[in-house]
Amino acid sequence: GAVVSQHPSWVICKSGTSVKIECRSLDFQATTMFWYRQFPKQSLMLMATSNEGSKATYEQGVEKDKFLINHASLTLSTLTVTSAHPEDSSFYICSAGGTQRGVYEQYFGPGTRLTVT
């Protein structure tokens, strides 16, 4: 099946610093990648849709200047959390759209747990 990786799997940073999270589709090309955020004991919330070679589309309430998304190739999208604050601490999960089993669906990465101190 389709494999999506994320790096790092967890990161601890100090308030005010920036953190970059990478999302890679390892065995297929993904024209579209998605970034989700999950707070403890809550559901996943879509943050943004990332299309290769174009600007990301952000969901309402998500600050595009704080969460910078770059989708420079068909296999890599990055999310940079700028000037991180403790309230940004969360589980960030990316997904890549692809067709396996004859059906287009999203394949989720293993997630990145961000803790801002």
Next chain:
Amino acid sequence: ELKVEQNPLFLSMQEGKNYTIYCNYSTTSDRLYWYRQDPGKSLESLFVLLSNGAVKQEGRLMASLDTKARLSTLHITAAVHDLSATYFCAVDSGSGGGADGLTFGKGTHLIIQP
């Protein structure tokens, strides 16, 4: 705005019993997903349901979709402890043939006791 509601949000059941998780959504969609999440982990895809009346089964889990009622169900048969997890349904609200972000239900935290 698309809304996805799951119930129950918490379910404790005994091994060997059957139960159903319900997922209602508010707008037309022809693409519904079920995922499993274990603590501290990401999502595992269980089912993709693409059309009205679709039914899929994998082991002790069976999912169905009624697009007219905007309802999907995840049925658990003869539950075993290994099925303990949080189950999410998610709906693709766009018209991009699946190339849109998903709206998730709040999840059903399932505990199966011996």
